[in-house]
Amino acid sequence: MFFKKNKPKIFCIGQNKTGTTSLQKFFQDHGFKVGDQPTAELLMDDYINRNWKPILKYCETAEVFQDVPFSNDYLFILLDYHFPNAKFILTERDSPEQWYNSITKFHAKLFGKDGQVPTKEDLQNATYRYNGFLWKTFYEKYGEVPGNIYNKTHLISIYEERNKQIKHYFKNKSNFLVVNLSQPDAIQKMADFLQITPKYEEMPWENKTEAIKK
Numbered sequence: 001m002f003f004k005k006n007k008p009k010i011f012c013i014g015q016n017k018t019g020t021t022s023l024q025k026f027f028q029d030h031g032f033k034v035g036d037q038p039t040a041e042l043l044m045d046d047y048i049n050r051n052w053k054p055i056l057k058y059c060e061t062a063e064v065f066q067d068v069p070f071s072n073d074y075l076f077i078l079l080d081y082h083f084p085n086a087k088f089i090l091t092e093r094d095s096p097e098q099w100y101n102s103i104t105k106f107h108a109k110l111f112g113k114d115g116q117v118p119t120k121e122d123l124q125n126a127t128y129r130y131n132g133f134l135w136k137t138f139y140e141k142y143g144e145v146p147g148n149i150y151n152k153t154h155l156i157s158i159y160e161e162r163n164k165q166i167k168h169y170f171k172n173k174s175n176f177l178v179v180n181l182s183q184p185d186a187i188q189k190m191a192d193f194l195q196i197t198p199k200y201e202e203m204p205w206e207n208k209t210e211a212i213k214k
Contacts, residue, residue, distance in 0.1 A: 008063075008083075008085045008086055008087060009059060009079070010064045010065070010086065010087045011065050011076060011079055011087070011088050012064065012065065012067075012089045013075075013076045013090055014092065015071050015163075016068070016071050016103065017093075018091040018093055018099060018181075019091045019093075019203070020071070021067075022181055022203050023066055023089070023091065026203060027063075030194075030196055032063050032064045033063045034063070034064045034066070035059075036061070036062070037066075037067060039058065039061075040065065040067065040069065040070070041069075041137075043058060044133070044140070045136075048136070056082055059082075059083070068137060072141060073141075076169070077169060080175075085175075086175065087175050087194070088175060088176050089177050089178075089193070090176070090177070091180070093182075096156040097156070099156075099159055100156050100159070110128075111134060118150075119149070123135035123138055143158075177190070181203045187202065
């Protein structure tokens with residue numbers, strides 16, 4: 001597929017562990033150019049410092065973008081202003097508890113010791129991307145509850161409030177879709193929103209945590 005810079009952008013702004021990796025495969029399978037995720041993640045310092053120019057420049061490299069930093073707060077407002085023809089997709093889980101269980105299990109598997117939920121020190125010492133990247137990213141998203149950074153009540157409240165803010169901002173706007181990728185109508189909702197013919201009936205299952213899509 002020949003990529004043109006003036007093609008509408010598609011921003012997947014759902015929180016991590018709501019199906020973002022599955023969305024990436026869906027778009028790739030349907031001929032969309034998806035942004036390079038390692039490059040995007042390294043823009044977190046720019047996001048934290050509210051240095052928007054490198055992020056906007058990165059958005060010229062592809063059509064579809066997902067995960068960090070696009071799953072962070074308020075960036076969708078800037079993107080909606082800067083790319084007036086863009087589409088936005090908010091992915092959700094069946095429940096906030098399901099999302100919480102998924103993210104804690106996923107982090108425990110990758111970054112915890114002996115399968116335990118990571119501590120602040122575990123994230124600070126992790127070498128993913130670069131030393132300290134994981135803690136910096138986690139803290140920007142969720143802040144810190146002393147003694148238990150994965151406090152269930154705290155993380156769920158942030159998840160719910162962010163989704164609420166996004167839905168309020170896009171209320172009555174036609175460039176916005178809320179979708180639960182585990183639902184049987186997810187593919188058709190995506191296809192109708194994007195005005196494409198789907199290549200399959202079920203969403204590809206990527207980066208699963210036990211029986212859960214990312």
